[in-house]
Amino acid sequence: MTDLSKAMSNTPETPGTPPPSRTSVPLTAASLPSVAQLIVGVIGLAVGIFCWLILGWPLIGSAVVGGLVYLVGLPAWSLAVEGKRAATDRMMTGLIWTTFVVAMVPLVSLVYTVIDKGRRAISGDFLTYSLFKTALGQPDGIYHAIMGTLIITLGAAVISIPIGVLAAIHLVEYGKGNRLSRVVTFLVDVMTGIPSIVAGLFAFALFTLLFGPGFQGGIGGSVALSLLMIPIVVRATEEMLRLVPDDLREASYALGTPKWRTIMRVVLPTTIGGIITGITLAVARVIGETAPLLLIAGLADKTNTNPFSGAMSTLPVQIYSFNSQQDTIPLAWGAALVLIVLVLVLNLAARIIGKFFAPKTGH
């Protein structure tokens, strides 16, 4: 009771007093000149270059100092002229751009280095010859590794796409939070975190059990990669299927369509673009795997297009092998560039296919 009356008496408002008369707030305020950003930026750049060239500081330290000058200088100037809110705005804008640049630096640097070093190795011979020498002076090539990567990745996709998409359909359309679907969801989450070498060991053990010790073959690599790929496909497809509004399913049911036809003819077509994008991302994720392939698919100089027998080289494993010998390191860069271009082409293809299948809005 006393608490309550205390709380009541705490409210400062006394009824009956008229509200204080309002003064009109001016809508204009002082602002920095539009070139302020440029000026501070140039000063920051100058300080950075000064530290680097005149004081002889390391490049990264100089860049940090120059950046700090900009990040502190512009908000300080803004605080003096424009006030607190504008200063905060300028500081946060600066911070966000800085983090963006910091995030882009390694990516741009990596792509630049690979293109710069890789393009010297690339040639028609490099792409069409294998490492298997049939004549003296035959050029080195990675044709065998390109074929190996394509065959093994295709094999992994053939295994994982049906399993992954169908599992996701079960989880979303039929599971609806029952015990089985909760267990499956949990297992998929666990599988997402499996280290790739463990997937390789699993495939290795499986094929040793089935075909005896020492088995090497592309199919083993496909199985190992599919273990890594399935959870990604399930997750991506699940998210896409959940985006399909129930309105559409009900519209289909109300026309007397059975559930399976509704899924095949309404739900999947509506979301196929997103599913294809998810699948491509999964492929891009596994195409660069090295460890499991080193274990089960092995390394071969000769082009092997039969995934069921014999060792099969892949680009990542070939890069690893090139890199372990001093004289073939340039070839490693060339193979790395080819691998990146493969992933890029896959991504572009996925975007185009996704666009092509996306529901049309008619605008």
Next chain:
Amino acid sequence: MAKSIDVSDLNIYYGDFLAVQGVNMTIKARAVTAFIGPSGCGKSTFLRSLNRMHEVIPGARVEGKVVVDGQSLYGPSVDPVAVRRQIGMVFQRPNPFPTMSIYDNVLAGNKLNAKRMKRAEADAIVEKSLRSANLWNEVKDRLGKPGMGLSGGQQQRLCIARAIAVEPQVLLMDEPCSALDPISTSAIEDLIHELKTDYTIVIVTHNMQQAARVSDETGFFNLKATGEPGHLVEFNPTKKMFSNPDEPSTEAYISGRFG
């Protein structure tokens, strides 16, 4: 083609929760029957139980009888898919299929069920359905365009065309005009008037004037109290309902003195 519906002692549950209790009514063939009542009183649930659409929601079940043309909808060997082919439905929000053109949307009921037909036959169905839905003149030059490109009112008429393209016995409409402007609403009300010569129509609406304008018979649903199941308070010809209702609570609701 049109059939009457007899409902007796219908209870509808969601899990253990009794949503609608003890409904008895006869819905006349070739007439418009409207359901009115406050939100949450079970009008839509009851409507959906007439073509077993409520079963889409997990845990929903029904006790009692719904008989269409001598056949019980909830008999042991009745296929809900077959029921829905006979009893079509139009929803509150227009929901044309986004992947399909206007033409394919109208034919969706046939195409989704993989019914084969000649091109001329399909063209005839599309034109007839769109004409019945008063949409033909607006879309005849762009049948190949996506259905999502139409305005809200046109989309809803497209959904009605889609529902009548499979020639159902009964057409259920769950607040078909609540997302539409007055002009589109008026177009759909005119359409309901025309359709009732061929179809049995059941419509749920929050708009009392709409119920008075379009329907021949009206059912008033209400809750006894919050948390109690909804029930049918009164079921009478619309004229009587809006001039001299039997129940005082109906009169209170209709004249706006509710709650």
